[in-house]
Amino acid sequence: MVSPIPTSVKRIWEKWNLRGFVLLSLSLQTVLILGAPFRKRSPNLFVTFVIWSSYLLADWAANFAIGLIANSQGDDPFVRSPTNNGDFNSDLLAFWAPFLLLHLGGPDTITAFALEDNTLWLRHLFGLVFQVIAAVYVFIQSFPKNKLWLPTVLLFLAGIIKYAERTRALYKASLDNFKESMLKKPDPGPNYAKLMEEYSSKKDAKLPTHIELTAERSKESRTTTYVVDDGDMKDNVPLVRHAFHFFNIFKGLIVDLIFSFHERFESRVFFHERTAEEAFKLVAIELNFMYEALFTKVVVVHSKWGYICRAISFSAVCTALVCFQKIEKHDFHGFDVGITYTLLFGALALDAIAVIMLIFSDWTVAAVKKSCQKSCLANILKRYVTLKQSRWFVEENANPFLERCRQLLFRRWYESVSIFNLIHYSLKECPSLSPNIFDYIFKAYINIIYLLGLKDLRDKIKYRTSKPLEKGLWEFIFAQLKNKSLLADDPETARRISSARGDWILQDSEWNNIKDFGNLLSCVVDVEYDQSILLWHIATEFCYNNDSKDKEYEAVLTKMEHCKTLSDYMVYLLVMQPTMMSSVAGIGQIRFRDTCAEAIKFFSRRELGPEVAQIDACNRLLEVNTDVQPVDVKGDRSKSVLFDACILAKQLKNMKTNKWDLMCEVWVELLAYAAGHCRANDHVQLMSKGGELVTFVWLVMAHFGIGEQFQINEGHARAKLIVGK
Numbered sequence: 001m002v003s004p005i006p007t008s009v010k011r012i013w014e015k016w017n018l019r020g021f022v023l024l025s026l027s028l029q030t031v032l033i034l035g036a037p038f039r040k041r042s043p044n045l046f047v048t049f050v051i052w053s054s055y056l057l058a059d060w061a062a063n064f065a066i067g068l069i070a071n072s073q074g075d076d077p078f079v080r081s082p083t084n085n086g087d088f089n090s091d092l093l094a095f096w097a098p099f100l101l102l103h104l105g106g107p108d109t110i111t112a113f114a115l116e117d118n119t120l121w122l123r124h125l126f127g128l129v130f131q132v133i134a135a136v137y138v139f140i141q142s143f144p145k146n147k148l149w150l151p152t153v154l155l156f157l158a159g160i161i162k163y164a165e166r167t168r169a170l171y172k173a174s175l176d177n178f179k180e181s182m183l184k185k186p187d188p189g190p191n192y193a194k195l196m197e198e199y200s201s202k203k204d205a206k207l208p209t210h211i212e213l214t215a216e217r218s219k220e221s222r223t224t225t226y227v228v229d230d231g232d233m234k235d236n237v238p239l240v241r242h243a244f245h246f247f248n249i250f251k252g253l254i255v256d257l258i259f260s261f262h263e264r265f266e267s268r269v270f271f272h273e274r275t276a277e278e279a280f281k282l283v284a285i286e287l288n289f290m291y292e293a294l295f296t297k298v299v300v301v302h303s304k305w306g307y308i309c310r311a312i313s314f315s316a317v318c319t320a321l322v323c324f325q326k327i328e329k330h331d332f333h334g335f336d337v338g339i340t341y342t343l344l345f346g347a348l349a350l351d352a353i354a355v356i357m358l359i360f361s362d363w364t365v366a367a368v369k370k371s372c373q374k375s376c377l378a379n380i381l382k383r384y385v386t387l388k389q390s391r392w393f394v395e396e397n398a399n400p401f402l403e404r405c406r407q408l409l410f411r412r413w414y415e416s417v418s419i420f421n422l423i424h425y426s427l428k429e430c431p432s433l434s435p436n437i438f439d440y441i442f443k444a445y446i447n448i449i450y451l452l453g454l455k456d457l458r459d460k461i462k463y464r465t466s467k468p469l470e471k472g473l474w475e476f477i478f479a480q481l482k483n484k485s486l487l488a489d490d491p492e493t494a495r496r497i498s499s500a501r502g503d504w505i506l507q508d509s510e511w512n513n514i515k516d517f518g519n520l521l522s523c524v525v526d527v528e529y530d531q532s533i534l535l536w537h538i539a540t541e542f543c544y545n546n547d548s549k550d551k552e553y554e555a556v557l558t559k560m561e562h563c564k565t566l567s568d569y570m571v572y573l574l575v576m577q578p579t580m581m582s583s584v585a586g587i588g589q590i591r592f593r594d595t596c597a598e599a600i601k602f603f604s605r606r607e608l609g610p611e612v613a614q615i616d617a618c619n620r621l622l623e624v625n626t627d628v629q630p631v632d633v634k635g636d637r638s639k640s641v642l643f644d645a646c647i648l649a650k651q652l653k654n655m656k657t658n659k660w661d662l663m664c665e666v667w668v669e670l671l672a673y674a675a676g677h678c679r680a681n682d683h684v685q686l687m688s689k690g691g692e693l694v695t696f697v698w699l700v701m702a703h704f705g706i707g708e709q710f711q712i713n714e715g716h717a718r719a720k721l722i723v724g725k
Contacts, residue, residue, distance in 0.1 A: 018072065019339055021065040022096055025103045026346045028058040033107035033353055040291055041411055043418065043690035045461060055113045062100040066131060069093050069100075069138050089332050092340060094142035095324075097135040098155035099343045102317075104131060105162025108297045108354045111169045114688070115294065115681055121170035128163045135159070147327055151320035158316040158347075161309045169297040175681065178294070179255035190719055202723055212722045226266050233278045236385040237365055237378060243285035244366035246270075246703070251290055253702055253709065254680050264705045268485065271703045276478035277392065277471070283699050284390065288362055288412045291687040302363045310358070314351045320344065360384045388412055392471045414690035416466040419568035420575055422534070422592070423541050425463050426599035427617055430609045460576050469693060473562050477697060480668045485704035498707045501529060501673040502536075505665040523648055524666070530581075530588030531641055533570050533670060534595055538645030540567040540663060542622055543652055545615040552657065559660040566667035573674060573694060580682040580694075584674055591639040598640040621646055671697055676707055 031054045039051050072093060104127070112118045139152055146152070171177055195211070202209040226245065232238035249263055271279060292298040300306050321344045329337050358364070365381050372378055387410040394403055407415075431443075449455050484504075488494035497504060502524030524532050544564050547553040553560065574581055574588045581588060599621075603609070608617050621642070630643045652659045675683075675698035683695045701707055 018065060018068045018093075018096075019336070021061050021068065022099070022339060022343065025058065025061040025065055025100060026343060028054050028061060029103050029107055029350060030346070032058060033109050033350055036107065036110035036296075039688055040288075040413065040691060041408070042414055043466075045457075048689065051110070052113055055110060058106065059104060062103040063131070066097060066100050066134050066138075069097050070134050089336065090142045091146050091148045092332055092336050094139045094146060095148045095152050095155070095340065096343065097138045098152060098159040099347065101131060101135055101159025102155070102162050102347055104128075104166075105159065105164075106166045106297075107350065108301060108357060110295060111166050111297055112173065112295050115175070115685055118170050118173040118175070118294065121167055121174055124163075124167045124170055128160075128167055131163070132156075132160060147331075148324065151323040154316040154320040154323070158313040158320075161313045165297055165300050165306070165309065169300045172299055173294045175255055179252075179257070182252050182255065182257060195719065195721060198721055202721070207723055209721065209723050212720045226270060228270065228273075233274070235382070236389065237368060237382050239278075239281055240285055240362050240365040240385060241368070242270075243282045244289060244362070246282070247286045247289040250286070250699065250702055251293065253699070254290065254294075254684055256680060256709065259710050261710065264710045267703045268705045271700070272482065272485070276475040279478055279700060279703075280390065280392075280474055280696070283696050283703075284412050285362060286699060287687060287691065287695065290684065292361075292363070294684060295688055298361065298363055301358055302361075302367075310355070314348075314355065317344070317347045317351060321348065390415060391468075414466075416468050416690075417565055417569050417693055418464055418466045418572045418576070419565065420464055420572035421541065421568050422537060422571055422596065423599065423614055423617060425459070426596050427603060427608065427612060427614065428463070428610045429596070430600050430603045432609050432611075456576075464572065464576060467565065470561075470565070472558060473565060474696075476562055476664065477668055477671070478700065480665060481672065481697070481700055481704055481706065485706055488704070488706050494706060494710070495708055498676045498701070499673070500669050501532060502666040502669050505662070505669055519651055520648070520662075524670075528586045529670075529673065530574055530585040530591055531639075533574055533585075533588070534591060534641045535645045535648055536663070536666060536670070537567045537571045538595075538642065539649040539652055540564065540667075541614075542618045542646070542649035543659065543663070545618040546622075546653070548615075553660075556657050556660045559664050563660060563663045563667055566664075566671060569693065570667070570670055570674070573692075577686070577692075580678050580686065581674065583679055583682075584677045587639065591641065594638050594640040595642050598638065598642045602642070622649065626650070672701060672706075676701055 032051070035047075035051055035054070038047055135156065139146075139149075139156070143149075172181065199209060199211065228242065229238070232242065246267065249259070249267070252259065271282075274282070301310060324340065324344060332340075360381070362385075365385055368375075368378050368381060387406055390411070391403070391407060446455075449458050484497050488497050503521060506521045506524065523535050527535065540563050544560055547560065571592075574585055575592055578585070578589055602621065603612075603617060606620060608620060624643060624646060626643055626647045629647075630640075634640075652663070655662065671694060675694045678694070678698070683692075683698050686692045686695055702709070
């Protein structure tokens with residue numbers, strides 16, 4: 001039989017397979033250690049794909065290369081000619097094996113691509129055991145004439161340390177163990193049995209005895225235990241230390257822990273004294289701590305044993321390089337020697353980068369004590385932290401190119417808002433008014449996309465855009481949450497505020513006397529959450545397009561832009577982050593598709609295609625007579641809310657400029673409701689994709705004590721046995 005693979009191809013494979021995979025493994029480690037930090041700075045799908053594919057290929061390439069080495073050692077290692085390009089020296093093969101263990105340990109910047117990867121720590125533990133066995137087998141096969149046994153043993157030590165670090169990091173970041181590490185020691189409370197024994201004995205002795213409950217201190221007499229020095233909020237190093245303090249408390253949000261009223265009071269007092277800018281800085285740093293604790297090795301490395309292991313590992317690689325340099329290499333092929341030096345210097349370079357990242361990290365900054373703030377290291381770290389600050393705090397005369405590089409390399413989060421617009425999407429999906437051959441090709445392309453199940457990905461690439469998170473928008477959101485938190489003293493009020501999705505604002509005395517108040521309130525109370533988002537989104541779009549060119553509305557242009565941004569952002573979450581919104585959005589995907597289908601049908605029948613301006617499309621929709629409710633005409637089979645939103649827009653239009661104040665406040669409530677009711681692990685998952693505004697709002701709400709995860713009732717502290725005379 002004739003082999004389908006040519007002999008020349010087989011020879012190339014036999015000659016280069018192991019060499020190629022060893023170098024590929026090193027290249028993937030380089031991509032990961034340098035590229036992994038970018039995934040929290042950008043939701044770009046290309047960046048995510050490169051990191052995801054490198055993460056998966058890195059383990060596969062290293063495992064495959066170890067298998068090739070073990071398979072090659074199965075033959076007689078002493079009959080190979082070292083000058084034959086197709087063969088390998090057994091000593092070098094044994095020396096390459098521990099390099100692959102180093103690579104399997106992975107870089108410090110990424111241990112898990114998704115939260116689910118942390119639950120596989122036991123699989124990595126088994127992988128560590130079996131890969132070490134395979135590498136030891138290769139090493140034993142090279143005896144008794146192995147000239148490289150000493151550097152090989154040193155690299156074995158470094159490789160095992162690196163692989164163990166990764167397994168330990170996955171173990172600590174798995175949600176079960178993460179929660180276990182945060183649980184406090186069990187508190188059995190006062191010794192009830194002993195107290196009652198004493199009580200009974202006193203009663204038997206005919207002594208006047210009663211039990212008295214000592215209440216907690218009143219709210220007025222209570223003082224905060226966390227002190228902030230003057231000027232701390234203007235200095236980046238103390239700012240990191242404060243964020244680290246609250247991270248150690250509020251990381252329990254990730255695993256749904258309940259916080260005490262002491263922790264709630266301390267956090268509320270601290271954040272009520274902060275400005276919106278200061279709060280944004282603190283929350284950004286705090287979220288960065290959460291991300292690194294769950295997706296990197298930082299918790300394992302930033303410890304006493306972590307420093308020791310890292311020093312041993314780095315020293316072992318350096319010593320192995322020196323040993324290899326002094327050994328005679330005339331028995332080795334020159335190209336293989338070059339690969340070995342590449343592996344050695346590559347390992348040193350990766351370790352050096354890891355050490356630099358270890359020193360210049362928020363964890364190191366948080367560890368700097370107040371007494372050492374004037375030291376040389378503290379000054380260097382202060383300059384480093386300044387590089388990571390938000391673009392809001394950059395000097396106006398900063399060099400644009402250097403500022404762009406700074407944001408790309410050092411910023412903590414994406415600091416932009418992703419947006420998606422339903423009317424724009426529906427217009428662009430309409431058939432062209434003057435079809436040509438390209439339109440038919442496009443139609444066939446869409447059908448193929450549907451068949452492959454890639455329509456959602458295609459829509460995300462084509463229709464998702466982003467805009468910078470404006471400072472004014474954040475200040476408005478922060479002010480709204482801060483004002484509500486002032487009312488959240490009792491559990492019932494805090495629960496009502498966190499559960500409000502527009503009704504809290506509409507029931508305020510400022511708005512509940514307006515015309516059509518009942519109709520506006522029904523658009524948030526009597527409808528499901530996802531339906532409310534779509535109704536207010538389309539109504540906001542209608543109002544925005546009608547008012548944007550009206551001089552009467554120039555004074556409220558900022559509020560209009562805030563509404564537009566929040567509206568498009570919430571629909572982006574509903575449509576393109578369905579996993580996150582699944583706990584609150586109900587049948588949001590179905591309702592969105594039905595609404596788009598009705599919009600496309602309407603535009604097509606009136607010859608409104610992709611070339612038509614959005615404002616014209618909105619005006620044509622508003623021209624439709626809506627005296628009769630759509631549900632009375634169409635029934636309930638279709639879940640479209642297109643013309644219900646037209647009715648809402650017409651009601652809002654009667655409010656003139658006041659409507660933008662109302663709509664802004666309603667959108668903040670809708671955003672806060674999503675932030676407080678989405679699952680915590682979904683918030684955490686988004687940290688690895690550039691971060692989201694909704695996650696910032698989620699953490700700020702927790703700091704303000706708005707939510708259901710607090711033990712607000714103080715109760716009684718201790719019981720005392722009082723014996724009279």
